[in-house]
Amino acid sequence: MKPKHRILIVDDDETALELLKDLLTGDGYIVESALTVQEANELLKQSSFRVLIADLKMPDQSGMELLKHVVRHYPETQVIMLTAHGTIESAVEALKKGAFDYLTKPVRMDELRIAIEKAIAYELMTTRYTFLKEELYKQEQFLYETRNPRLLEIYRTIETLRNINSTVLLLGESGTGKEIIARYIHSTSLRASGSFVPINCGAIPENLIESELFGYEKGAFTDAKQRTKGKLEIADGGTLFLDEIDELPLKAQVALLRFLQDREVIPLGSYRKVPVDVRIVAATNQDLKAKVDAGTFREDLFYRINVIPIHLPPLRERKEDILSLAEWFLKRFQKEYNRPAKEFTEDAKKALLSYHWPGNIRELRNCIDRASILETGEKIDTGSLLIPGNSIRGSFDFTNIGVKPLQEVERAYIHWVLDRFNGNRTRTAKHLGISVRGLRYKLNNEEN
Known part of the structure; x- marks a missing residue:
């Protein structure tokens, strides 16, 4: 779905203003107009605009003053400056003060349309940038x-x-x-x-x-x-x-x-x-x-x-998916930690299938994450899965775990306790002897 973007045009030439407004409205934009900088400021207070198109020469204040005001107070709005008396110096000054583009009059509509499309694309890209890393990671x-x-x-x-x-x-x-x-x-x-x-x-x-x-x-x-x-x-x-x-x-x-x-x-x-x-x-x-x-x-x-x-059904009602999910997580964590490829032993598979998974997919994910850190053998066995009810090697066996960086063991243990309390951070923090804020800090550090 293509959303309708809002544009504000500011020009003291009423004929040119109405012509631009009609053309851009025909292109599918929501367009508002102002004959003065003061009118433009009032409209900016009332609504949000993707793009502002302003004449450099205005009767009450200069377009350059409007540009500075928009850049300071409405940084999400991209400004395209227009002038009938364009010089290299004025263009450079406008761009230095934050204008997205600078066009001379009479404006060619093909050039203006391209400038508007680029301005909108730039604003959307800037707005979404903080989410891009997370989005790329989550896609996997x-x-x-x-x-x-x-x-x-x-x-x-x-x-x-x-x-x-x-x-x-x-x-x-x-x-x-x-x-x-x-x-x-x-x-x-x-x-x-x-x-x-x-x-x-x-x-x-x-x-x-x-x-x-x-x-x-x-x-x-x-x-x-x-x-x-x-x-x-x-x-x-x-x-x-x-x-x-x-x-x-x-x-x-x-x-x-x-x-x-x-x-x-x-x-x-x-x-x-x-x-x-x-x-x-x-x-x-x-x-x-x-x-x-x-x-x-x-x-x-x-x-x-x-x-x-x-x-959504709980994982215990999706028995046919448990092993394929476990193998998917295992491959992912082996890649993430740069570990050699491993498989599950038959005992490990039986343990995965027999457990009821009260924490569902999240608990399974943490279980495989922990196992891929702790297992030192050629295959993932029940001991490193740490699934409740599997008493054989089902607790922390430091001989089996081997020498690991403290951060890895701490991470595995935190997730193990978190799983025991079905993801409840308050109870987990209490049993770990740390504050909820401290637990959140440790979990957030894993993601950074």
Whole structure:
């Protein structure tokens, strides 16, 4: 899906202004216009624009002053300067002050169209840059292959959503791969060229969740040093994944409901309405209807997000997939740690198949991650899997583990304890004798 981008044209020549507006509107853009810099500033306060096209010579203030104002206060807006008296010096000055391009009048529409397309592409690339490394890494985690009938039916359902922008609600136990399925929904849709932006509603402090979602203006609060886009605006043209949506505070639920109705974002500290074209995929491991009955989740929001519910089966009901998933993870971690290729022993395979996996795919992943670090033999055996119930070599045997860097052993042990408590970080931190913040720091360091 190609989102409609907003353009602001500023020129004191009303005839030229209307002509440009008509032509660009015909190209599919949403175009607004201003005859003065003051009018332009008022429009900038009210709405967000991808591109601003401004004449250098204006009656009230110069276009160069407008350029400086936009670069300082609306850095996401790319500026294309126009002038009938172009000189090399003025072009260089405009580019130095932050203009994206500089064209002379009379403007050739083919040149202007190319400049606009490049400006939009540059802005989108800049906005999404912080997510690119994570996106490239996460692409490798797509686990499409399955022999499970329920999951195959889910894939068929997802195929029917390709041309539909309805909100999807993913339901299932913790660790069943809800984010993987959300990424699959995104990658098979018409929004695949846009950003997939995940946000864990339970991992963000209540007082910060709205600024994370909707962004904020400079000075909106003490630490707001510059205007920052929220996750909704960053995901414009793509998909926003709201994990653990049941953890969303009631105040933020109201704001999200308003967005789903109006499809506009108002950053904190601003009156500007920013149109956003984004698909919402939400996920929870809780019974949202029970939370509605308990008064902790809004009923109107529940019906808004529960348009297309998809229930993911737990790993214990996907026995036919366990070994193929384990082998997939093993190959990945061997590559990541630059370890020689290994296989599972028959005992290890039996242990993998007989365990009930309360932590689902996440627990299996951590189990194989740990085994690929700890195993020193030619094959992965039960001792390095550390699966509960396998008493033979089922505890830490330092003779078997051998000499390893402390960081590797610590990482393996942390994930082992985390699995024992089904991913509950509070209980894990308590039993490890560290703070939740300390545990989060250690887990985050693994990803960096």
